[in-house]
Amino acid sequence: MELNPLLVTGARLLGGDTASLLVEHGRIAALNPVRIPEGAETVDAHGQWLAPGIIDLGVFATDKPAFHFGGITRAALMPDSGPLDGAGLVERAAKGGKPDLWVHPLAAATKGLDGKELAEIGLMKQAGARAVATGRARIADAGVMRRVLAYAASLGLTVIAHAEDEGLTQGAVATDGEMATRLGLASAPSIAEAMAIARDLCLVEETDAPLHFRQVTTARGLDLVRAAKARGLPVTCGITPAHLFLSDTAIGDFRTFARLSPPLRSEDDRHACLAAVADGTIDVLASGHDPRGPEDKRLPFAEALPGMAGAETLLAMGLQLVRDGHVTPARLFDLLAANPARLLGLPAGRLEAGLDADLILIDDGTPWKVDAKKMAAWAGNTPFDGMPVQGRATMMWKGGQRIR
Amino acid sequence: MTSSTIRPASDYPPGGDAFRHRHLTGIAPLTPWEISYVLDAAEEWVDLNRSGAAKHDDRLAGLTIINAFFENSTRTLLSFEIAGKRLGADVVNMHAGQSSVKKGETLIDTAMTLNAMRADAIVIRHAASGAVQLIADKVDCPVLNAGDGRHEHPTQALLDALTIRRRLGKVEGLTIAICGDVLHSRVARSNILALTLLGNEVRVVAPPTLTPPAMERMHVTTFTDMDEGLKDADVVMMLRLQNERMDGAYLPSAREYHALYGLTPKRLEKAKPDAIVMHPGPMNRGVEIDSSIADDPARSTITEQVEMGVAVRMACLDILTRRKRGVPGWN
Numbered sequence: 001m002e003l004n005p006l007l008v009t010g011a012r013l014l015g016g017d018t019a020s021l022l023v024e025h026g027r028i029a030a031l032n033p034v035r036i037p038e039g040a041e042t043v044d045a046h047g048q049w050l051a052p053g054i055i056d057l058g059v060f061a062t063d064k065p066a067f068h069f070g071g072i073t074r075a076a077l078m079p080d081s082g083p084l085d086g087a088g089l090v091e092r093a094a095k096g097g098k099p100d101l102w103v104h105p106l107a108a109a110t111k112g113l114d115g116k117e118l119a120e121i122g123l124m125k126q127a128g129a130r131a132v133a134t135g136r137a138r139i140a141d142a143g144v145m146r147r148v149l150a151y152a153a154s155l156g157l158t159v160i161a162h163a164e165d166e167g168l169t170q171g172a173v174a175t176d177g178e179m180a181t182r183l184g185l186a187s188a189p190s191i192a193e194a195m196a197i198a199r200d201l202c203l204v205e206e207t208d209a210p211l212h213f214r215q216v217t218t219a220r221g222l223d224l225v226r227a228a229k230a231r232g233l234p235v236t237c238g239i240t241p242a243h244l245f246l247s248d249t250a251i252g253d254f255r256t257f258a259r260l261s262p263p264l265r266s267e268d269d270r271h272a273c274l275a276a277v278a279d280g281t282i283d284v285l286a287s288g289h290d291p292r293g294p295e296d297k298r299l300p301f302a303e304a305l306p307g308m309a310g311a312e313t314l315l316a317m318g319l320q321l322v323r324d325g326h327v328t329p330a331r332l333f334d335l336l337a338a339n340p341a342r343l344l345g346l347p348a349g350r351l352e353a354g355l356d357a358d359l360i361l362i363d364d365g366t367p368w369k370v371d372a373k374k375m376a377a378w379a380g381n382t383p384f385d386g387m388p389v390q391g392r393a394t395m396m397w398k399g400g401q402r403i404r
Numbered sequence: 405m406t407s408s409t410i411r412p413a414s415d416y417p418p419g420g421d422a423f424r425h426r427h428l429t430g431i432a433p434l435t436p437w438e439i440s441y442v443l444d445a446a447e448e449w450v451d452l453n454r455s456g457a458a459k460h461d462d463r464l465a466g467l468t469i470i471n472a473f474f475e476n477s478t479r480t481l482l483s484f485e486i487a488g489k490r491l492g493a494d495v496v497n498m499h500a501g502q503s504s505v506k507k508g509e510t511l512i513d514t515a516m517t518l519n520a521m522r523a524d525a526i527v528i529r530h531a532a533s534g535a536v537q538l539i540a541d542k543v544d545c546p547v548l549n550a551g552d553g554r555h556e557h558p559t560q561a562l563l564d565a566l567t568i569r570r571r572l573g574k575v576e577g578l579t580i581a582i583c584g585d586v587l588h589s590r591v592a593r594s595n596i597l598a599l600t601l602l603g604n605e606v607r608v609v610a611p612p613t614l615t616p617p618a619m620e621r622m623h624v625t626t627f628t629d630m631d632e633g634l635k636d637a638d639v640v641m642m643l644r645l646q647n648e649r650m651d652g653a654y655l656p657s658a659r660e661y662h663a664l665y666g667l668t669p670k671r672l673e674k675a676k677p678d679a680i681v682m683h684p685g686p687m688n689r690g691v692e693i694d695s696s697i698a699d700d701p702a703r704s705t706i707t708e709q710v711e712m713g714v715a716v717r718m719a720c721l722d723i724l725t726r727r728k729r730g731v732p733g734w735n
Contacts, residue, residue: 254534
């Protein structure tokens with residue numbers, strides 16, 4: 001089916017200058033076009049923001065209503081459910097979003113994600129995998145991790161790693177500190193993260209393979225990544241809004257919606273994360289979307305499973321970073337779209353001619369309240385329950401086709 | 405023994421302000437005067453319990469109390485059962501082993517079931533921190549925490565405070581050393597909260613592998629040297645060391661633990677001459693405490709703690725059911 005050309009007018013590009021944008025054949029054709037093709041459908045944005053659709057790097061479920069609510073046009077699916085360790089599984093997962101959502105499966109680094117034997121990364125790449133991931137845990141064996149890095153690099157794929165030392169975090173459900181002690185919860189020192197990062201950085205230095213830490217949440221971990229980047233190592237890292245806006249005080253009263261992996265950190269670490277978003281150490285802001293029903297969350301804290309439903313709040317929390325002065329709007333969309341696109345090798349993520357027309361219109365001022373009971377996601381486990389926020393996606397296009 | 409700091413419960417004005425809580429989930433939500441109020445109320449039950457033949461008061465007659473114990477316990481369960489029965493309540497015990505918990509029913513479902521049976525109070529012990537709070541949020545009747553994971557064991561802290569107050573005449577301005585496996589101990593957490601709140605200097609004496617993080621934030625000082633930690637203490641509170649901690653993961657062996665942290669008569673000399681020795685039971689004789697100390701009535705308060713336990717639990721059950729019973733001023 002041939003799409004009509006689309007012209008969006010009166011939009012503030014990435015919250016900046018007002019401009020119009022022309023879409024033809026599913027791609028961005030031009031900014032401020034001189035020639036308007038016949039039959040073009042025109043949408044007047046009335047000063048709303050126009051941005052690339054959010055590319056959510058590292059989600060645990062294909063939860064379309066939540067992604068559509070949140071302005072997410074592409075989701076990179078973690079390999080944990082399945083696990084995605086074979087070409088057939090990857091191919092099927094990639095089709096899970098059709099026709100109105102791009103799903104980019106991440107290939108399991110090892111068979112069964114058990115951290116021992118290399119999975120068929122090459123065949124999974126042919127089936128559509130755009131990066132490799134270690135899953136919810138890191139690969140404990142440094143020898144295996146080294147082989148994964150080198151092998152994935154030879155295929156041009158980045159490895160997405162979890163950064164926690166399993167020896168230190170075994171059995172822990174919180175970060176060492178007053179909160180964990182008062183609640184009587186098993187906890188681990190926050191250096192568990194820096195130790196895992198330090199090991200993997202040594203392996204990157206050795207193999208020169210690109211590595212992305214999905215979440216870096218501590219001051220010491222971020223210092224290591226910052227220094228590695230300064231040395232020119234091919235390292236990037238991400239974070240979710242939870243670790244930018246919440247510290248471990250949020251687990252008070254045993255709130256299982258705030259049970260996350262890695263666990264929430266101290267207030268000092270939270271401030272270090274904000275600084276790292278501002279100075280460019282952190283490359284990616286993702287939702288970590290992991291919807292969990294009451295059977296997984298309405299349990300004693302340590303028995304509840306970690307994870308949060310984050311897709312719906314990702315954009316609003318990102319806009320909060322802008323309002324708080326931590327990032328510019330342009331930098332926010334680097335974190336939400338351009339950087340994830342580069343990491344996954346996608347022709348999207350920026351408002352540039354020739355790229356896929358995955359677009360969102362954003363009313364940056366609309367106030368709304370996060371309500372765990374009224375989520376589009378299939379479970380409402382948000383640590384931001386009850387928080388008043390501002391801004392939401394009002395329209396969405398995938399490849400030039402209106403999907404919302 | 406009584407002292408000038410002890411006031412009878414009748415001195416407090418009637419009304420919700422004396423103890424403003426629907427549940428007893430822990431010591432953390434309590435104020436110092438609420439703790440004193442419970443201790444004063446318990447004093448009266450001590451007298452009743454010692455009165456010989458008819459140790460009965462029927463103020464809870466017709467009420468149903470369910471003791472829901474999801475974790476094994478002998479003495480706490482027995483203590484709550486006796487406390488309920490002395491007050492005339494119908495007491496039912498539910499052990500996890502006999503219930504549908506083992507068949508996969510969730511804790512919330514079990515709580516809703518107990519609630520539907522119209523219990524007037526539920527006493528809960530559970531192996532997971534926060535489990536009692538979770539149930540308290542879901543049921544309509546008062547919930548008493550009989551120990552949840554490593555979190556809290558409030559009636560133990562209250563009975564310990566009462567024991568100290570009766571033995572030493574006060575429970576303020578004292579130096580109290582809590583010794584042993586503090587990391588895994590709900591007794592230690594509740595006692596730290598209660599005893600610091602009442603104005604005592606609390607020390608934690610434990611091997612580094614069994615000391616929780618951020619202890620300074622709990623307003624206690626930590627010691628790894630037992631002799632140093634016991635110096636001039638008024639109260640030495642020993643904790644039970646679970647057998648599974650001694651297999652090399654946290655401690656090399658029971659033998660080594662006894663050598664470094666066991667309470668021996670020689671070690672006890674470091675404390676004040678009239679210092680008392682407490683233990684929540686059950687004891688590992690010869691590991692954390694020597695028999696000669698445990699059995700010395702001049703030093704050891706171990707049996708007295710058990711006695712105070714019944715009185716404190718009677719006081720808690722009485723106070724928390726007053727609203728339900730329509731006691732004037734409690735609404």
